[in-house]
Amino acid sequence: MLAGVAAFVLAADITTKALVVAHLREGEPVHILGDVLMFNLLRNPGAAFSVGTGDTIVFTAIAVAVVIYIARTARKLHSTGWAITLGLLLGGALGNLTDRIFRSPGFLRGNVVDWIEVTRYWPVFNLADSAIVCGGILTVLLAMLGYRLDGSHGTRPGAPAASPAPAPSADHAGTQAADDAPATGPDPEPEPGPEPRSDKSDKSDLSATPDDTADAER
Numbered sequence: 001m002l003a004g005v006a007a008f009v010l011a012a013d014i015t016t017k018a019l020v021v022a023h024l025r026e027g028e029p030v031h032i033l034g035d036v037l038m039f040n041l042l043r044n045p046g047a048a049f050s051v052g053t054g055d056t057i058v059f060t061a062i063a064v065a066v067v068i069y070i071a072r073t074a075r076k077l078h079s080t081g082w083a084i085t086l087g088l089l090l091g092g093a094l095g096n097l098t099d100r101i102f103r104s105p106g107f108l109r110g111n112v113v114d115w116i117e118v119t120r121y122w123p124v125f126n127l128a129d130s131a132i133v134c135g136g137i138l139t140v141l142l143a144m145l146g147y148r149l150d151g152s153h154g155t156r157p158g159a160p161a162a163s164p165a166p167a168p169s170a171d172h173a174g175t176q177a178a179d180d181a182p183a184t185g186p187d188p189e190p191e192p193g194p195e196p197r198s199d200k201s202d203k204s205d206l207s208a209t210p211d212d213t214a215d216a217e218r
Contacts, residue, residue, distance in 0.1 A: 001083035002074050002090065009091025013128040014098060020115040035120060042124045043103075043111035060108045063097040066090075078151035081142050088135035095128030 020041055024030065029040035070090045077083055096112050103110030114124040146154045 001080060002070075002077060002087040005084055005087025006091035006094065009088060009127065009131045010094045010098075013091070013095030013126060013131075016127055017099070017113040017115070021113060024115065029117060036118065038117040039115055040117040040124055042114045044114045044124070045109075045111050057108060060097065060100045063093045063100065066093045067097065073149065077149050079142075079147060079149055081138070081147055082149050085135050085138040085142060088131040088138070092128040092131035092135065095126070095131070 024041040099112040
């Protein structure tokens with residue numbers, strides 16, 4: 001998917017630039033919809049939308065770095081959305097890099113062909129620039145929605161999903177209930193009380209006769 005999107009963008013960009021260079025002249029715009037949409041040939045030494053016209057080598061190096069990064073990222077890519085997004089970025093970067101390499105004034109310093117002008121207040125651009133802008137917008141949207149390169153989806157990229165706490169097993173629940181119950185032991189033995197008096201001595205004293213008492217007094 002990524003390679004197909006990148007190849008389509010690159011082919012469309014190269015073809016349209018070749019047609020523009022063959023049929024248009026610089027400074028002579030063709031009005032398609034009045035002053036709203038025009039085809040205007042412009043050779044741009046800077047970045048997209050004629051930004052940084054004096055830093056051609058810097059933008060060439062950035063384009064090379066982007067191409068290498070996307071090519072390495074493609075090995076772990078399993079998301080259709082990201083494949084389309086990176087394909088747009090890769091095709092756009094290769095389209096403008098082709099101009100840097102093969103067009104005048106020299107190798108890695110070539111001017112990029114821009115030809116699409118929307119009103120007089122917007123910089124002139126090309127299909128490669130449009131693909132880069134669309135890829136950048138999709139990158140922000142996919143990141144905000146939590147879509148990852150590996151095809152997974154989450155609210156926060158890189159953050160591990162919280163797993164629910166495991167339910168306690170039956171053995172664990174029984175052990176916990178036993179721990180929470182109040183400690184019990186064997187019933188305490190009753191304390192020994194005073195021994196009851198024997199009724200024999202009382203009865204023997206009561207059964208004594210007066211004669212026996214008198215004899216004892218003698």
